[in-house]
Amino acid sequence: xxxxxxxxxITILLYFVYMFGAAVPLKLLGFNTATMSTLSKVIYSTIMExxxxxxxxxxxxxxxxxxxxxxxxxxKQYFDKYFVYxxxxxxxxxxxNVAVTLITGDKSSVNEESIRAMMKLSKFYIVxxxxxxxxxxxxxxxxxxxxxxxxxxxxxxxTSGLAFGLIHCLGSTQLIEYLYVIPYAIPGCVFAYILYxxxxxxxxxxxxxxxxxxxxxLELIVIGLGIVWKKRFFVLSR
Numbered sequence: 001x002x003x004x005x006x007x008x009x010i011t012i013l014l015y016f017v018y019m020f021g022a023a024v025p026l027k028l029l030g031f032n033t034a035t036m037s038t039l040s041k042v043i044y045s046t047i048m049e050x051x052x053x054x055x056x057x058x059x060x061x062x063x064x065x066x067x068x069x070x071x072x073x074x075x076k077q078y079f080d081k082y083f084v085y086x087x088x089x090x091x092x093x094x095x096x097n098v099a100v101t102l103i104t105g106d107k108s109s110v111n112e113e114s115i116r117a118m119m120k121l122s123k124f125y126i127v128x129x130x131x132x133x134x135x136x137x138x139x140x141x142x143x144x145x146x147x148x149x150x151x152x153x154x155x156x157x158x159t160s161g162l163a164f165g166l167i168h169c170l171g172s173t174q175l176i177e178y179l180y181v182i183p184y185a186i187p188g189c190v191f192a193y194i195l196y197x198x199x200x201x202x203x204x205x206x207x208x209x210x211x212x213x214x215x216x217x218l219e220l221i222v223i224g225l226g227i228v229w230k231k232r233f234f235v236l237s238r
Contacts, residue, residue: 011060049137068202082207085194089186093183127216130215142160146160146192147160156196157192157193158189160188166178
């Protein structure tokens with residue numbers, strides 16, 4: 001197995017170890033996560049996510065340096081080309097969310113519900129997690145690593161998109177809620193296509209960051225104005 005594939009597998013494994021085992025260190029130290037204060041949980045989660053970002057950047061540093069140098073030289077060209085893809089992605093997401101909403105009614109995805117709940121408790125954590133953590137970590141896992149492991153263009157794009165969609169629906173208690181895989185898979189597939197086309201992870205990171213920043217701002221405005229959205233047309237990919 002090549003070194004690149006080993007790095008890709010380690011990157012993916014690290015993501016899932018954190019996802020399903022983030023609370024393990026606390027339990028080993030004797031902390032009861034059920035009784036911890038919100039502030040303590042936010043501080044702990046932020047620190048853990050920063051550590052994961054640093055580790056993933058470190059093990060992928062060689063390719064990241066090459067991609068960054070290319071991105072700096074060609075960022076305007078990339079932006080002009082791929083920003084259009086983002087607008088098209090939004091249009092597809094609107095259509096998908098309208099279709100899913102017609103079937104599920106007012107039911108939102110588990111990911112969206114958890115984001116809304118956490119945003120009311122800690123806006124800082126959601127902003128950090130969505131705007132910093134997700135664009136870096138999720139792109140290294142669901143785009144760069146999967147692309148390294150799957151060489152066929154369309155197999156990579158579909159696998160990346162579906163995996164990205166599924167991960168945002170884990171925890172759903174009803175089968176119908178997994179319809180939200182579709183709107184989440186759309187940005188996953190679009191970001192995967194951008195990576196395959198440009199072979200530069202910073203293009204997908206920047207598009208992911210841009211998308212999540214816009215969605216977070218909209219969520220903050222909605223919460224600030226006390227508006228309740230009955231229908232979801234976009235999704236925050238975190």
